[in-house]
Amino acid sequence: MNYNLNKLTEQDEVATTSTYTALKNLMQLVSNEKTNMIVALVAILLNSVFNLVAPLLIGYTIDTYIVHKQYQGVLLFSGILAVIYLLALGTSYLHTKLMGEVGQRTLFNVRNTVFNKIQQLPIAFFNQNQAGDLISRVNNDTEKLNMFFSQALMQFVGSVFMIAGAGVFLLIINPRLGLAGLIPALLILFFTKVFSPWVKKKNAESMKVMGGLSAEIQESLHNFKVIIAFNRRDYFRKRFEEVNEKTYRAAIWADLANTLFVPFYTWCGSVAQLIVLGYGIYLISTTAFSIGLLVSYLSYIVLFYNPLRHVAALWANFQMSMAGWERISEILALESNLVQIPAATAATGEAVVEFRDVHFGYPGGTEILHNISFELEKGKTYALVGPTGGGKTTTASLIARLYDPTSGTVLLNGKDIRTYSDAARTAQIGFILQEPFLFSGTVKDNILYGNEQYVNHTDEELIAVIQSANLEKLVNVFENGLETPVSGNDSMSLGQKQLIAFIRAVLRQPALLILDEATANIDTVTEQVLEDILAHLPATTTRVIIAHRLNTIENADEIYFVNSGEITRAGSFQNAIDKLLHGIRTS
Numbered sequence: 001m002n003y004n005l006n007k008l009t010e011q012d013e014v015a016t017t018s019t020y021t022a023l024k025n026l027m028q029l030v031s032n033e034k035t036n037m038i039v040a041l042v043a044i045l046l047n048s049v050f051n052l053v054a055p056l057l058i059g060y061t062i063d064t065y066i067v068h069k070q071y072q073g074v075l076l077f078s079g080i081l082a083v084i085y086l087l088a089l090g091t092s093y094l095h096t097k098l099m100g101e102v103g104q105r106t107l108f109n110v111r112n113t114v115f116n117k118i119q120q121l122p123i124a125f126f127n128q129n130q131a132g133d134l135i136s137r138v139n140n141d142t143e144k145l146n147m148f149f150s151q152a153l154m155q156f157v158g159s160v161f162m163i164a165g166a167g168v169f170l171l172i173i174n175p176r177l178g179l180a181g182l183i184p185a186l187l188i189l190f191f192t193k194v195f196s197p198w199v200k201k202k203n204a205e206s207m208k209v210m211g212g213l214s215a216e217i218q219e220s221l222h223n224f225k226v227i228i229a230f231n232r233r234d235y236f237r238k239r240f241e242e243v244n245e246k247t248y249r250a251a252i253w254a255d256l257a258n259t260l261f262v263p264f265y266t267w268c269g270s271v272a273q274l275i276v277l278g279y280g281i282y283l284i285s286t287t288a289f290s291i292g293l294l295v296s297y298l299s300y301i302v303l304f305y306n307p308l309r310h311v312a313a314l315w316a317n318f319q320m321s322m323a324g325w326e327r328i329s330e331i332l333a334l335e336s337n338l339v340q341i342p343a344a345t346a347a348t349g350e351a352v353v354e355f356r357d358v359h360f361g362y363p364g365g366t367e368i369l370h371n372i373s374f375e376l377e378k379g380k381t382y383a384l385v386g387p388t389g390g391g392k393t394t395t396a397s398l399i400a401r402l403y404d405p406t407s408g409t410v411l412l413n414g415k416d417i418r419t420y421s422d423a424a425r426t427a428q429i430g431f432i433l434q435e436p437f438l439f440s441g442t443v444k445d446n447i448l449y450g451n452e453q454y455v456n457h458t459d460e461e462l463i464a465v466i467q468s469a470n471l472e473k474l475v476n477v478f479e480n481g482l483e484t485p486v487s488g489n490d491s492m493s494l495g496q497k498q499l500i501a502f503i504r505a506v507l508r509q510p511a512l513l514i515l516d517e518a519t520a521n522i523d524t525v526t527e528q529v530l531e532d533i534l535a536h537l538p539a540t541t542t543r544v545i546i547a548h549r550l551n552t553i554e555n556a557d558e559i560y561f562v563n564s565g566e567i568t569r570a571g572s573f574q575n576a577i578d579k580l581l582h583g584i585r586t587s
């Protein structure tokens, strides 16, 4: 399955959605904010009404009181206007506050939802996407949604109300003058329709390269040791400069697209004012049209075109939010291809693990394992040996169901491995990866990770468990034992990390323990301790050891030779050495 977010095709369905669909999906996300949104909507509606009534009152005051010099009436209407403006202020505050909170809650929920989704996706997803791009989606793109809800949405709705209201007033008071004043609005409509897709595209491009920039930063930070050791700062600097330049150019285009509407809308507003002024003066001189009405008209033209200009800026913001939402939706639409399937048949066979005619290739790559069939029996120790790149780790990954075969079946305890829940499967399998990962905390925290059954143990109880599993000597390797601090993945030697991963996996008491080069960086004396621990695991534990060091595989019950995607029994230890040293090695 294609999990590459930057290469989704039409068949992947989520590639591009219409603005309408994107908006509909987005609204579903805030369905539990309905009450707040309705109150905010009412507030913005009232706000528009207050702002719309004011010019009418001003025109009325001019024609009725100012022209006839009745200053008591002027004072009265000034007071009424002051109250109306205060109410407008109150409603404006209310909807801004409510929508600000809706925005923050949505941001919180969307970030949680996206992160949880990412956690459910299979390893293939992480293989195909760069961490920096994902971080950018979780951080930056979700923030665009916050902007949309906290600022854009209600301002947009308020502006639309205002435009509609002002338009109605303009057409009712004097239809001909109103129509004349609205002619430039047609130009705006046309311009917006033509340029909106382009604006959206430019924003989407900008976000995409921003994701690329994050990925570049992440990669160089991750590989800083290599960069410094090889003195290749210039290499990464050059690569960074290239991506930064791309980001800069895309941002310039997006900015240009986003600001394009505003001056044009302003210009259209000015033209409309000129039209109304000219035509209004003509109407005053030829008909009974009053100065007060002309003043009201000019105010309504401002109330019509100002929010239009605002809508232009908000429209760009909206396009940006939709582009961000689409990038987030791409993640939300993905489903793990490693789903649990219903168990069709009862367990067949005694083997702990069985491969039946298994073929496998990584997504988008060539086939790595070709028609593999073998069985691993309970309580035995198996070694997988073979040249680099031969397929050992891939085989182990299929045993642990980090991937599913392209065809064929992997069985765990006689049942298709896909019929097990994640919890049931991982409870049976302990996998020590080639590159163990440590979290910040202490040695104890890292050991307890994945060993929830011991989380509530006191230190004494935990030490007792460690002693009974013969792991005490390994814990004592660390200066402060269980309390030795771990300040991130790079704060320990690879051998020390392997020790912690070993303790973690053995404490799980798995029925099947896979060690992928798990002792490659451990000194010979400590390795003997590990071997002793392995030898004293419960008699039912099956061990799969992947190793290049020959002494590690010496005591295996069975040795498999993995070469060029084929797995064959190597027979005796001597045979395995012959194959390794003199066999045809392809990878």
Ligand SMILES: Nc1ncnc2c1ncn2[C@@H]1O[C@H](COP(=O)(O)OP(=O)(O)OP(=O)(O)O)[C@@H](O)[C@H]1O
Pocket: 127, 362, 365, 368, 386, 387, 388, 389, 390, 391, 392, 393, 394, 395, 562, 587
């Ligand atoms: N995530 C991946 N995506 C694409 N191809 C991969 C991936 N991981 C491994 N491969 C390819 O699969 C093949 C088998 O790799 P694998 O890691 O299984 O070999 P290995 O026998 O464990 O090697 P080593 O002894 O170096 O650990 C190699 O050609 C490798 O390039």
